[in-house]
Amino acid sequence: MFYSYKKYLKKMYGKAAYRVSVDGGFSCPNRNKDGSGGCTYCDELGAVAVYQRTMEADLAHNGETSGWKELILPGKTSVFAMEQRKAKIKEQVEEGLRFLKRRYNAEYFILYFQAFTGTFAPVSVLKELYDYGLSLAEFRELVISTRPDCVSPAVADLLVSYKADDLDVWVELGLQSAHDSTLQRVNRGHTRKEFERAFELLRERGIKITVHLIFGLPGENRREIMETVDYLARLKPEGIKIHNLHIPVRTALFEEYSYGELTVPSGMRHLSYTIEALERLPDTIIIHRLTCDTPEHRLGAPRTFFKKGSFLTILRSQMEQRGSFQGKRSMSSH
Numbered sequence: 001m002f003y004s005y006k007k008y009l010k011k012m013y014g015k016a017a018y019r020v021s022v023d024g025g026f027s028c029p030n031r032n033k034d035g036s037g038g039c040t041y042c043d044e045l046g047a048v049a050v051y052q053r054t055m056e057a058d059l060a061h062n063g064e065t066s067g068w069k070e071l072i073l074p075g076k077t078s079v080f081a082m083e084q085r086k087a088k089i090k091e092q093v094e095e096g097l098r099f100l101k102r103r104y105n106a107e108y109f110i111l112y113f114q115a116f117t118g119t120f121a122p123v124s125v126l127k128e129l130y131d132y133g134l135s136l137a138e139f140r141e142l143v144i145s146t147r148p149d150c151v152s153p154a155v156a157d158l159l160v161s162y163k164a165d166d167l168d169v170w171v172e173l174g175l176q177s178a179h180d181s182t183l184q185r186v187n188r189g190h191t192r193k194e195f196e197r198a199f200e201l202l203r204e205r206g207i208k209i210t211v212h213l214i215f216g217l218p219g220e221n222r223r224e225i226m227e228t229v230d231y232l233a234r235l236k237p238e239g240i241k242i243h244n245l246h247i248p249v250r251t252a253l254f255e256e257y258s259y260g261e262l263t264v265p266s267g268m269r270h271l272s273y274t275i276e277a278l279e280r281l282p283d284t285i286i287i288h289r290l291t292c293d294t295p296e297h298r299l300g301a302p303r304t305f306f307k308k309g310s311f312l313t314i315l316r317s318q319m320e321q322r323g324s325f326q327g328k329r330s331m332s333s334h
């Protein structure tokens, strides 16, 4: 029906492989030193793994957020000494491995620099952090999440230097929308042209790319969303991550939302966007995800949405009923 990330991993490794998410202490060039600014939906606690969020929820519950915030607040982390950053990476890898082995009996692991902008540092610093992370376990893949304006030729050269028979390299690149007007509206701080430049730098080196999209950004309806989808269908990144628009509290976008200035797609609306998008995407593109999972205590809108499992169940059943599948409308599907 669609080429899920799970299917891809199974095909690659013969069994499930799991991401160990780490925060390398990076900040983001789109946010100010004091943690303000950035994309209007930016959630300063957002880009972390679920098991780390449990820790965040516990800390918040106990009113002890300082340790957590010290770890990930942009601006603060950039002054962390290398040794502290490494110590945090070690802690997170150990915790991640423990959790994944216990919960899923996991055997294959992927090192994922997830939080904020994973290439936002001098190349020598990046090398030291990636080298260190990779030395902590036998990882099958290195995945770095970043922004288009933080991929230089030197960064791309460093990333490709990790590619080996037993280690694949992926970059997750945030685009969100192919419309410059939308990128400007949500203060993404980069253009589509910058995205294309970064995409080319990675592609010409054989680095695999997953593009992040958000469906339902302010000013966008079905037409704009499908234009972005068709644009990616032509570019053919190896993977795509689709997120429904979710607005965390304490963000500029939540303020707009509270004034009634925008609406957020409902679960059913997102479902219909997703089915159409899948039909338009070639069946060779790996679908890494289809929804967001902001923890409830931080989510401003939408307050009601399908749980991830139910969304997938309904999606599959609707696709089946309609005879729908990934690539159905894609000229380049094979």
Ligand code: SF4
Pocket: 028, 029, 030, 031, 037, 038, 039, 041, 042, 043, 116, 117, 147, 174, 188
């Ligand atoms: S690129 Fe990511 S971390 Fe940076 S401001 Fe936007 S959402 Fe926040």
